[in-house]
Amino acid sequence: MPGGFQFSRKPANRATMLQTQTLYSEFSGYLAAALDALEAAGTLPGGLNRGAITVEPPRDASHGDLSTNAAMVLAKPAGTNPRVLAEALVAELAKLPAVTEASIAGPGFINLRLSDATWIAELRAIAALADAYGRSNMGGGSTVNVEYVSANPTGPMHMGHCRGAVVGDALATLLEWSGHKVIREYYVNDAGGQVDVLARSVHMRYREALGEDVGEVPEGLYPGDYLVPVAQELAAEFGDKYVAAPEGDWLILFRTRAVAAMLVMIKEDLALLGISHDLFSSEAELQAAGKPEQAEAWLRAHDLVYDGILEAPKGKTIEDWEPVALPLFRSTKFGDDQDRPIKKSDGKWTYFGADLAYHFQKAESADALVDIWGADHAGTVKRIRAAVAALTEGAGKQIPFEVKLVQMVQLLRNGEPVKMSKRSGNFVTLADVVREVGKDVVRFTMLTRKPEAQMDFDFAKVVEASKDNPVFYVQYAHARIRSTLRKGEGEGIVPADAALDRLGEEELALVKLAAQFPRLVEAAAAAREPHRVAFFLYDLAAALHSYWNLGNDKPEKRFIVAQDQALSGARLYLAAQIGQLIRNGLAILGVEAVEEM
RNA sequence: GCGCCCGUAGCUCAGCCGGAUAGAGCACCAGAUUCCUAAUCUGGGGGCCAUGGGUUCGAAUCCCGUCGGGCGCACCA
Numbered sequence: 001m002p003g004g005f006q007f008s009r010k011p012a013n014r015a016t017m018l019q020t021q022t023l024y025s026e027f028s029g030y031l032a033a034a035l036d037a038l039e040a041a042g043t044l045p046g047g048l049n050r051g052a053i054t055v056e057p058p059r060d061a062s063h064g065d066l067s068t069n070a071a072m073v074l075a076k077p078a079g080t081n082p083r084v085l086a087e088a089l090v091a092e093l094a095k096l097p098a099v100t101e102a103s104i105a106g107p108g109f110i111n112l113r114l115s116d117a118t119w120i121a122e123l124r125a126i127a128a129l130a131d132a133y134g135r136s137n138m139g140g141g142s143t144v145n146v147e148y149v150s151a152n153p154t155g156p157m158h159m160g161h162c163r164g165a166v167v168g169d170a171l172a173t174l175l176e177w178s179g180h181k182v183i184r185e186y187y188v189n190d191a192g193g194q195v196d197v198l199a200r201s202v203h204m205r206y207r208e209a210l211g212e213d214v215g216e217v218p219e220g221l222y223p224g225d226y227l228v229p230v231a232q233e234l235a236a237e238f239g240d241k242y243v244a245a246p247e248g249d250w251l252i253l254f255r256t257r258a259v260a261a262m263l264v265m266i267k268e269d270l271a272l273l274g275i276s277h278d279l280f281s282s283e284a285e286l287q288a289a290g291k292p293e294q295a296e297a298w299l300r301a302h303d304l305v306y307d308g309i310l311e312a313p314k315g316k317t318i319e320d321w322e323p324v325a326l327p328l329f330r331s332t333k334f335g336d337d338q339d340r341p342i343k344k345s346d347g348k349w350t351y352f353g354a355d356l357a358y359h360f361q362k363a364e365s366a367d368a369l370v371d372i373w374g375a376d377h378a379g380t381v382k383r384i385r386a387a388v389a390a391l392t393e394g395a396g397k398q399i400p401f402e403v404k405l406v407q408m409v410q411l412l413r414n415g416e417p418v419k420m421s422k423r424s425g426n427f428v429t430l431a432d433v434v435r436e437v438g439k440d441v442v443r444f445t446m447l448t449r450k451p452e453a454q455m456d457f458d459f460a461k462v463v464e465a466s467k468d469n470p471v472f473y474v475q476y477a478h479a480r481i482r483s484t485l486r487k488g489e490g491e492g493i494v495p496a497d498a499a500l501d502r503l504g505e506e507e508l509a510l511v512k513l514a515a516q517f518p519r520l521v522e523a524a525a526a527a528r529e530p531h532r533v534a535f536f537l538y539d540l541a542a543a544l545h546s547y548w549n550l551g552n553d554k555p556e557k558r559f560i561v562a563q564d565q566a567l568s569g570a571r572l573y574l575a576a577q578i579g580q581l582i583r584n585g586l587a588i589l590g591v592e593a594v595e596e597m
Numbered sequence: 598g599c600g601c602c603c604g605u606a607g608c609u610c611a612g613c614c615g616g617a618u619a620g621a622g623c624a625c626c627a628g629a630u631u632c633c634u635a636a637u638c639u640g641g642g643g644g645c646c647a648u649g650g651g652u653u654c655g656a657a658u659c660c661c662g663u664c665g666g667g668c669g670c671a672c673c674a
Contacts (some may be wrong), residue, residue, distance in 0.1 A: 054614090059612095067617090108654085189674065193674080310672075314598070321671085345672060351672095351673075375602065378600075378667085378669060405601075405668095407603080418668090453601065456609085467636055479634075480637085488633080523614090529613090533612095538621080548633085548634095548637070553639095558632080559633065
């Protein structure tokens with residue numbers, strides 16, 4: 001029944017319902033109805049797969065406001081040609097009140113032009129939804145656990161951790177905007193050999209604090225003087241009790257105190273970047289609770305773990321290689337080139353052995369898992385994914401698990417690579433960089449390229465050329481808007497929706513761009529790619545700046561037009577909504593929207 | 598040798614589950630400020646989308662090969 005669906009848009013409802021619908025999904029609905037109508041009329045056979053049909057803005061705005069490939073996609077299975085089908089569809093779509101023009105272009109695209117009223121309604125929707133414009137319920141309230149940073153608790157954060165931290169944090173916010181509950185989790189590797197090294201390093205500093213001349217820091221210990229305060233505390237509390245004591249007497253105490261101190265430091269560093277995790281999960285506690293044993297038992301029962309001989313690694317010649325019997329996970333079944341041990345020959349868990357249990361633990365309280373890892377861990381993705389898939393499936397709840405690999409950041413100073421090594425104490429700390437260039441610059445820079453591409457971060461360049469940083473371009477657009485609104489207020493002109501119909505082509509072009517935001521947020525969340533939001537903001541800022549400069553030559557194109565309070569009110573209303581949108585986008589990225597610059 | 602990632606303008610990078618003449622910044626050239634902030638804008642030159650096949654009505658995008666770069670490949674973490 002072709003007349004049985006409502007064509008008119010109801011922006012007020014969209015606003016109040018805070019639903020996931022965008023202008024584009026709304027038109028997908030209209031298109032589906034139009035196709036139904038063609039089926040009912042016998043023009044189109046029933047039962048065609050409509051999965052490949054898209055409704056999106058055309059690349060080139062001169063083609064119109066909306067474009068669909070429906071005729072091209074359906075023509076072949078329908079046994080007709082795209083133009084014929086397109087003509088029938090255009091006839092249906094042209095009936096929509098919101099459509100002012102429907103045309104066929106190229107190989108069979110259908111382009112629609114929408115009425116000004118449609119865009120003005122969208123502008124009102126932004127105002128009504130305000131800081132919620134762009135939010136959706138795409139995720140349906142499901143819980144996603146995003147694990148990121150998880151740097152070893154052996155020292156302050158350095159720049160090597162920065163990219164993953166920012167990308168993970170922005171992704172977490174993005175998922176929240178898309179209707180997910182998000183758990184931001186940090187896995188604390190407080191059970192491996194590196195924290196014993198940390199404890200020994202603190203012990204050395206402890207002896208130093210009690211007056212001993214320790215001289216050069218021995219090879220193999222962490223040399224950083226950030227260990228001094230915790231050592232001093234231990235010295236003050238315990239005196240010389242552990243100076244000559246055997247390691248067994250103090251190792252656990254020193255390790256516990258040191259890890260706690262390092263975590264305090266790491267949290268402070270993360271706070272500088274505006275990052276705060278919901279949950280810090282301890283590997284030591286995981287092991288103490290017997291989780292790895294449980295996982296092992298299940299995997300053994302399903303023949304995924306067996307006692308076998310660890311082969312020599314491929315592609316490397318190791319001189320004194322001796323085969324050794326260990327419990328192995330059958331990762332070769334999942335594309336790995338050899339089976340991997342879950343325990344060491346001393347009976348302790350390998351990182352992998354504990355990690356699979358850790359992921360199983362996370363899966364108990366989430367519907368999906370996302371890990372943000374550095375690219376140097378790419379080799380372990382297959383085995384952990386296989387193990388998690390097996391474990392969660394075995395528990396009767398298959399939990400999707402994705403690993404987002406973040407490529408290395410090559411740190412440069414004036415074009416020269418900066419070598420970093422925590423062992424040597426020679427590294428650029430995150431805190432130093434943030435203090436030097438600012439949180440917003442660091443975050444935005446890390447988010448203006450896709451994470452799987454390598455990037456250079458030239459320290460000097462970022463500092464000195466920070467004025468050219470895109471983040472200021474976006475912030476400036478916001479500051480301009482705020483400044484204009486302040487100026488208007490001073491003249492007694494405030495944003496008003498009474499005369500929105502006086503907005504012209506240039507103004508509505510801004511609205512059209514803005515209207516893509518909800519769709520973009522959904523797509524970015526689905527692809528787990530927060531950088532798309534950064535690029536959108538850049539485009540939006542460019543459009544704003546461009547419009548602004550129209551007013552240079554044509555005073556009648558300024559936001560505030562003398563002697564025309566109604567028009568000025570409408571323009572300020574537009575400006576206010578664009579400002580709102582910039583704030584929303586920046587909020588996803590964790591970057592401040594400034595009032596003035 | 599194997600696995601993963603990348604290859605788009607001189608440089609740094611976008612390109613939205615394949616879509617119409619491939620986009621932006623920097624740099625270069627030529628312009629715009631009596632004005633709500635010029636940290637801005639307008640215009641110009643510049644590309645065999647590494648390369649060879651394949652799939653498709655249609656490929657920078659998907660698949661395979663080759664070349665080039667990065668990362669990883671012990672019971673480390």
